[in-house]
Amino acid sequence: NLVQQLPKAIIIGVRKGGTRALLEMLNLHPAVVKASQEIHFFDNDENYAKGIEWYRKKMPFSYPHQITIEKSPAYFITEEVPERIYKMNSSIKLLIIVREPTTRAISDYTQVLEGKERKNKTYYKFEKLAIDPNTCEVNTKYKAVRTSIYTKHLERWLKYFPIEQFHIVDGDRLITEPLPELQLVEKFLNLPPRISQYNLYFNATRGFYCLRFNIVFNKCLAGSKGRIHPEVDTSVITKLRKFFHPFNQKFYQITGRTFNWP
Numbered sequence: 001n002l003v004q005q006l007p008k009a010i011i012i013g014v015r016k017g018g019t020r021a022l023l024e025m026l027n028l029h030p031a032v033v034k035a036s037q038e039i040h041f042f043d044n045d046e047n048y049a050k051g052i053e054w055y056r057k058k059m060p061f062s063y064p065h066q067i068t069i070e071k072s073p074a075y076f077i078t079e080e081v082p083e084r085i086y087k088m089n090s091s092i093k094l095l096i097i098v099r100e101p102t103t104r105a106i107s108d109y110t111q112v113l114e115g116k117e118r119k120n121k122t123y124y125k126f127e128k129l130a131i132d133p134n135t136c137e138v139n140t141k142y143k144a145v146r147t148s149i150y151t152k153h154l155e156r157w158l159k160y161f162p163i164e165q166f167h168i169v170d171g172d173r174l175i176t177e178p179l180p181e182l183q184l185v186e187k188f189l190n191l192p193p194r195i196s197q198y199n200l201y202f203n204a205t206r207g208f209y210c211l212r213f214n215i216v217f218n219k220c221l222a223g224s225k226g227r228i229h230p231e232v233d234t235s236v237i238t239k240l241r242k243f244f245h246p247f248n249q250k251f252y253q254i255t256g257r258t259f260n261w262p
């Protein structure tokens, strides 16, 4: 009696927030089954046109008592997505994992930079992209900056879903202390607490927590997770932090979750 079920919860973002780690760690729970790939159903018009049955068929097989979760971080920033998800299931649970916005932007940049380097292409320095050379102000047209203005995106979602349907995960804490963050998610998803410290062990070589499913099976995330960031000019970091500050305050106010972001 295995079935392919539509997700009961979706990790909608944020890109580079730790979306993969969150999905893999939630999958440690016996009642959670993950869609391994990013499906990009709601943000990609071509996929969306294929219809909900196409989406369902992309889901993994699970038992009826289990819940399916998928993650596609592009959902968070794509205009059409909230309405489309609402049309599928207006009571779906939405998970957003965030990191300190400047660190997230640099992580985003690092991923793009690595892609360019792989193709032997040169790329701008982060400082050049993040700061408008004419005004010397933060370049709000730069996508890595825009994505980190969490409140702007969340406000669009709130036109469709009440705040109670969202759970904010602290991506910085998921790196250093994953268990309490996962326990909060279990609660939010109404799951019995099943993920324990046994399931998470710190791997000093990787510098990250890895996952232990049972006595024989454990794994760390791929090497593309946990890249070394390039060093960024401190004045640029300060400028970005100052820029994000008011947006962060608004984000804390809306979500009811406060972070120690500078």
Ligand code: A3P
Binding pocket: 014, 015, 016, 017, 018, 019, 020, 021, 073, 107, 108, 174, 175, 208, 209, 210, 221, 224, 225, 226, 227, 228
């Ligand atoms: P960095 O590469 O900047 O360190 P996403 O999956 O959304 O792309 O997020 C990637 C980020 O997940 C990584 O960013 C990394 O810091 C973070 N992360 C959190 N927990 C991790 C873990 N256990 N193993 C590897 N990366 C983890």
